Amino acid sequence: MHVDLNADLGEEVTDDAGLLAVVTSANVACGFHAGDAGIMRSVCAQAARLGVAVGAQVSYADRENFGRVALEVSYEVLREQVEEQVATLGAIASAEGTVVRYLKPHGALYHRTMDDEDQARAVLDASGALPVLGMPGMLLSLAEAAGRAVWREGFPDRGYDDGGRLVPRDRPGALVTDGEAIVGNALALAARVDSLCLHGDSPGAVEHARLVRRALEAAGWELRPVD
Numbered sequence: 001m002h003v004d005l006n007a008d009l010g011e012e013v014t015d016d017a018g019l020l021a022v023v024t025s026a027n028v029a030c031g032f033h034a035g036d037a038g039i040m041r042s043v044c045a046q047a048a049r050l051g052v053a054v055g056a057q058v059s060y061a062d063r064e065n066f067g068r069v070a071l072e073v074s075y076e077v078l079r080e081q082v083e084e085q086v087a088t089l090g091a092i093a094s095a096e097g098t099v100v101r102y103l104k105p106h107g108a109l110y111h112r113t114m115d116d117e118d119q120a121r122a123v124l125d126a127s128g129a130l131p132v133l134g135m136p137g138m139l140l141s142l143a144e145a146a147g148r149a150v151w152r153e154g155f156p157d158r159g160y161d162d163g164g165r166l167v168p169r170d171r172p173g174a175l176v177t178d179g180e181a182i183v184g185n186a187l188a189l190a191a192r193v194d195s196l197c198l199h200g201d202s203p204g205a206v207e208h209a210r211l212v213r214r215a216l217e218a219a220g221w222e223l224r225p226v227d
Contacts, residue, residue: 002222004195005213006133006153007205008057008106010035010043011066014200020046022209024225025053025195027104027133030085033059033067040092048098053225055133058085058123059106067107068169075122082126101225102151104133111166113139124148131226133195135165151226153197154189156182156212177203179211186212187219194226 006025009016011034020026026047029035047054059067061081073081090100105113105123113120114137124132124142131149134140140150158166159173167174176182186196198209213223 001190001220002224003190003193003216004053004151004226005198005209005216005223006055006104006195007198007209008200010039010057011200012039015206016043016200017046018206019198019200019209020050020052022206022213023052023198024223025055025101027055027057027106027197028089029057029106030059030089032061032081032085033063033106037088037092040089041096044089044093044096044098048093048096053101054089054093054098055102055104056086056089056100056127056130057104057106058082058109058127060109062108067109070108070112073119073122075118078119078122079126082123086127086130100130102131102133102149103127105139110134113137114165117142133226151194152192153195154185154193155197155199156185156189157198157202157208175202179204179208182208183211183215187215190216190219190221 004025005023006027007019007023009026010029028043044054060071093100113123117138120139120142132143133151133153144150157176161167
C-alpha cells in the first residue's frame with residue numbers, strides 16, 4: 001500500500017521547511033496568488049535535496065484574494081497565465097536540480113475547473129503533458145480523455161458535503177482543525193485516493209502533517225510521490 005502526501009508550499013504563510021520534511025509532494029505557488037521567484041527557488045532547492053516531488057500550483061492572477069475568488073477570465077488569457085506559471089516554475093526547478101512533475105490548480109481555479117469546460121481546457125492546453133492532481137470533475141475527465149495521467153486527491157483537513165465536494169470555506173464545517181479528526185480522515189481516505197492534501201495555511205499544519213504521516217505508516221502505508 002502506498003499513498004502520496006502533498007501540501008501547498010511557497011505561499012508565504014506557513015513553515016515550508018517544516019512541511020517539506022514530512023510531505024512527499026509539494027504544490028508550489030507560482031507567483032499569481034502567492035510566492036515569488038526567490039521563494040520558488042528556495043522550495044525547489046529543498047525539495048530536490050529531500051526527494052520531494054514538485055508540482056505547479058497554478059492560480060488566477062489574484063494575490064489580493066489569495067486566488068480564492070472565481071474570476072471571469074477568457075480561455076486565451078487563462079491559458080497564457082497558466083503557461084507562464086508552469087514555465088516559470090519549470091525553469092526554476094530545473095536550475096535547482098529537479099523538475100515539475102505535475103499540475104494542480106489552486107483555490108477558486110481548482111473548483112471552477114471541476115465544472116467549467118472552457119477554463120478546464122485552458123489549464124490543460126497550457127500545461128503540456130503534465131499529470132493532473134485534483135478531485136473528480138471536468139478537469140480530470142478531460143485530462144483522462146486526452147491520455148494524460150490523473151491523480152485523485154483527498155483532503156483530511158477539510159469537510160465534505162453530501163455530493164462529495166468540499167464545503168465552501170465560508171460555511172460551518174469547512175475546516176477540520178482537530179488533529180485526531182484529521183488523522184481519522186486521512187486513514188479513511190487513503191484507500192480511495194492517490195494523494196492526501198494538507199493545507200499549508202491551516203493552523204498547526206506541520207504538526208498535523210507529522211501526525212498523519214506517523215499514523216499512515218503505523219497502519220502499513222508507504223508514503224511516496226505518485227508516479
